[in-house]
């Protein structure tokens with residue numbers, strides 16, 4: 705049975721970030737994820753997790769300067785030094801929060817650019833090595849280019865090929881159902897074919913990224929498929945609630 709994690713970047717926006725932990729617990733979640741914890745000291749996050757009995761499911765490595773347009777550093781040869789420093793930062797937060805996996809964003813680059821591809825391979829080897837020594841998985845997530853134009857990793861086949869090519873035991877696929885449907889469709893077959901590579905799943909309705917069950921896919925059928933495949937990892941609820949977060953949780957109560 706998948707375990708659901710509230711994505712605190714997108715959900716519970718009615719509250720300040722540090723108050724979203726309590727709100728998620730109150731709504732029935734036992735786990736949380738978010739994009740970035742770095743605006744807060746690791747101890748402050750750890751305290752919230754502890755106080756509310758929550759498991760930290762996932763967060764991302766620092767992505768560079770998000771406000772200036774950075775969307776990760778891994779495939780950017782000119783930012784290799786910054787990427788290395790970002791590993792140390794993420795691992796400090798990993799230690800404090802007890803998270804089991806971190807997502808590495810590739811950045812904006814072309815996969816046809818040999819230097820970018822080399823930088824990406826090097827970055828993944830490096831982060832998998834450092835994270836593996838601490839028992840953590842590293843995730844890569846194909847992201848659709850309507851939401852993130854120019855994103856380097858915009859193809860599930862390319863992600864699977866890279867994972868196979870690199871052969872790193874703790875490198876896994878972050879299968880975001882929303883991105884998969886926009887990029888390729890064929891969601892159930894994608895889950896079946898890639899099941900052995902999947903280290904984390906995320907869900908949102910397509911195309912508006914609202915609550916599951918409000919879009920073009922039968923999200924309940926997709927979740928049942930995950931269950932049938934024996935997936936027992938986390939499903940991050942990475943959607944923007946259409947209204948108050950609590951009011952839109954009927955889909956979750958219906959599934960659980």
Ligand SMILES: O=C(O)C(=O)[C@@H](O)CO
Pocket residue numbers: 739764807809845847880883906942
């Ligand atoms: O956008 C997504 O989907 C994510 O999972 C983020 O971590 C990256 O923007």
Ligand SMILES: [Mg+2]
Pocket residue numbers: 845880906942
């Ligand atoms: Mg995602």
